[in-house]
Amino acid sequence: MSPLVLAGTVALLLGFLYVIKNHQSKSKLPPSPAWWLPLLGHLHLIGRLPHRSLHELYLRYGGGGGLLLLQLGRRRTLVVSTAAAAADLFKNHDLAISSRPHNAAAHKQTYGSRNVSFSPYGDHWRQAKRTVVVHLLSARRVEAFAPVRAAEAAAMVSRARRAAEAGEAVELRELLYGYTNAVVTRAAAGASGTTAERWRQLLAHSAALVAGFQAEDVLPDAAARLLRRATGLEKKFDDMVEEWDKFLSEIVAEHKEKRPGEAGDFMDVLLQLREEEEGEGFEHTDDGIKAIAKDMIVAATETAAVALEWAMAELAGNPRVMAKVQEEIARVAGDAEQQAIAEAELSRMCYLRAVVKEVFRLHPPLPLLLPRESMSPAAVQGGRYEIPAKTTLLVNAWAIGRDPAAWNAPEEFRPERFLAAAGGGQAQAVDLRGTDYQLLPFGAGRRICPGINFALPVLELALASVLRHFDWELPGGARPAELDMVEAPGLSTPPRVPLVLVPKWKALAY
Numbered sequence: 001m002s003p004l005v006l007a008g009t010v011a012l013l014l015g016f017l018y019v020i021k022n023h024q025s026k027s028k029l030p031p032s033p034a035w036w037l038p039l040l041g042h043l044h045l046i047g048r049l050p051h052r053s054l055h056e057l058y059l060r061y062g063g064g065g066g067l068l069l070l071q072l073g074r075r076r077t078l079v080v081s082t083a084a085a086a087a088d089l090f091k092n093h094d095l096a097i098s099s100r101p102h103n104a105a106a107h108k109q110t111y112g113s114r115n116v117s118f119s120p121y122g123d124h125w126r127q128a129k130r131t132v133v134v135h136l137l138s139a140r141r142v143e144a145f146a147p148v149r150a151a152e153a154a155a156m157v158s159r160a161r162r163a164a165e166a167g168e169a170v171e172l173r174e175l176l177y178g179y180t181n182a183v184v185t186r187a188a189a190g191a192s193g194t195t196a197e198r199w200r201q202l203l204a205h206s207a208a209l210v211a212g213f214q215a216e217d218v219l220p221d222a223a224a225r226l227l228r229r230a231t232g233l234e235k236k237f238d239d240m241v242e243e244w245d246k247f248l249s250e251i252v253a254e255h256k257e258k259r260p261g262e263a264g265d266f267m268d269v270l271l272q273l274r275e276e277e278e279g280e281g282f283e284h285t286d287d288g289i290k291a292i293a294k295d296m297i298v299a300a301t302e303t304a305a306v307a308l309e310w311a312m313a314e315l316a317g318n319p320r321v322m323a324k325v326q327e328e329i330a331r332v333a334g335d336a337e338q339q340a341i342a343e344a345e346l347s348r349m350c351y352l353r354a355v356v357k358e359v360f361r362l363h364p365p366l367p368l369l370l371p372r373e374s375m376s377p378a379a380v381q382g383g384r385y386e387i388p389a390k391t392t393l394l395v396n397a398w399a400i401g402r403d404p405a406a407w408n409a410p411e412e413f414r415p416e417r418f419l420a421a422a423g424g425g426q427a428q429a430v431d432l433r434g435t436d437y438q439l440l441p442f443g444a445g446r447r448i449c450p451g452i453n454f455a456l457p458v459l460e461l462a463l464a465s466v467l468r469h470f471d472w473e474l475p476g477g478a479r480p481a482e483l484d485m486v487e488a489p490g491l492s493t494p495p496r497v498p499l500v501l502v503p504k505w506k507a508l509a510y
């Protein structure tokens with residue numbers, strides 16, 4: 001055989017082997033729509049409500065295994081759409097999927113990813129999460145904020161009462177956001193009033209700038225930066241980051257002036273830890289403290305307000321459930337003279353808690369949780385699929401809450417499914433703390449939300465208070481079936497049409 005023919009044969013053989021190998025490794029990838037566009041990949045298939053688009057794409061191309069692989073701009077993205085697929089990932093591969101993808105916009109906003117939410121997996125994240133879990137959100141500290149929750153719930157009831165006495169309708173988002181914003185601002189910085197208002201404006205401003213897909217999702221970082229500069233977005237962004245920093249720096253400075261030992265709000269605790277833990281590994285610099293405080297505020301305010309607005313929307317749309325939960329609140333909270341509901345009473349309101357779970361099932365405030373990134377290759381579902389390292393993961397909690405393999409009549413709002421006494425069936429023992437993979441509003445695994453114990457009493461107390469003191473009616477004789485139950489676009493998704501209801505002050509004659 002001549003050397004030329006030999007070289008040609010070897011090249012052909014190598015080419016053949018490459019094709020075979022490539023085909024084999026591709027065949028181990030989860031299903032994916034076959035066609036895609038240069039640069040965009042499958043991005044053009046995603047509409048304004050990504051959780052809904054991704055669910056539809058999964059039903060069309062996913063093949064039933066719960067996983068769908070997409071190329072979203074430059075990010076290879078795995079979408080998880082069923083409870084069984086989520087269970088396999090979180091039970092068997094949690095470590096591999098515990099990082100977050102780099103996001104230039106978030107990096108800038110978080111003092112170089114020094115917060116918890118966007119920090120990549122590693123020492124910084126571990127230390128920061130420990131600080132948050134042990135020092136800011138422990139059961140003892142959450143309990144210590146009970147008077148704050150009670151005062152703000154009472155203020156919310158007073159606002160609604162003024163509207164009721166004037167015969168006016170109430171925009172629930174305004175009312176509920178005011179409440180969660182006040183509770184979180186007081187817990188984080190011990191401040192209210194104008195601070196809370198400034199905080200609220202900054203949050204709204206940031207949300208508008210980071211909503212939707214960003215230039216970095218499609219283009220390399222440098223090209224995306226150029227585009228952002230050319231369109232003026234970079235300047236807007238920098239101004240917003242500076243505004244936040246100025247605001248947080250003022251709060252840090254005010255807290256430094258206070259007497260030591262006055263530890264109460266998150267800022268106090270973080271500053272005190274700086275003194276106590278100096279040299280223990282986690283660097284409590286001013287920027288580190290501002291990053292964590294901001295993380296708490298951003299993570300807590302909007303999510304809780306969105307959950308509350310959906311709860312009221314579902315109750316307005318289901319008068320039977322509204323009447324039943326009001327009856328329970330009246331029975332447990334008792335005494336007509338008692339204005340505020342004691343938090344101990346909330347644990348006896350089983351139906352109210354079932355309502356909260358049902359709201360989270362159908363309306364998780366972060367329908368795609370927060371994106372994860374795989375740090376190493378993972379052979380999932382017993383080796384059926386291979387997930388390469390550096391794949392972005394989107395867990396579609398919205399779709400999982402509607403998974404027909406996990407839920408009976410998934411589209412029905414039926415809190416009874418969570419109650420053994422009401423014949424709840426297979427769902428009665430399902431909880432929302434990340435161990436039951438069909439209900440994941442707070443995520444699961446190492447990156448699970450550390451704020452569950454802070455959020456739940458905030459939500460339960462608000463609902464119990466507004467339902468105890470008022471009947472809520474749809475304005476203008478609208479029928480429940482006419483309520484628009486579609487989400488607004490964004491990272492967190494309130495109803496696209498803000499909910500408006502008319503409060504009727506009850507006589508409290510129980």
Ligand code: HEM
Pocket residue numbers: 116117118129132137295296297299300301303304307364365366369370371372440441442443444445446447448449450451452454455
């Ligand atoms: C209804 C209220 C809330 C909802 C629905 C919610 C939901 C979530 C979700 C889905 C995640 C991502 C979990 C994952 O990747 O698996 C998350 C992360 C996080 N949440 Fe919450 N959250 C809420 C309230 C709070 C509160 C009150 C705080 C703090 C005061 C908080 C602090 C955080 C932090 C720091 C992270 C990042 C955790 C990490 O990356 O390790 N959240 N939350």
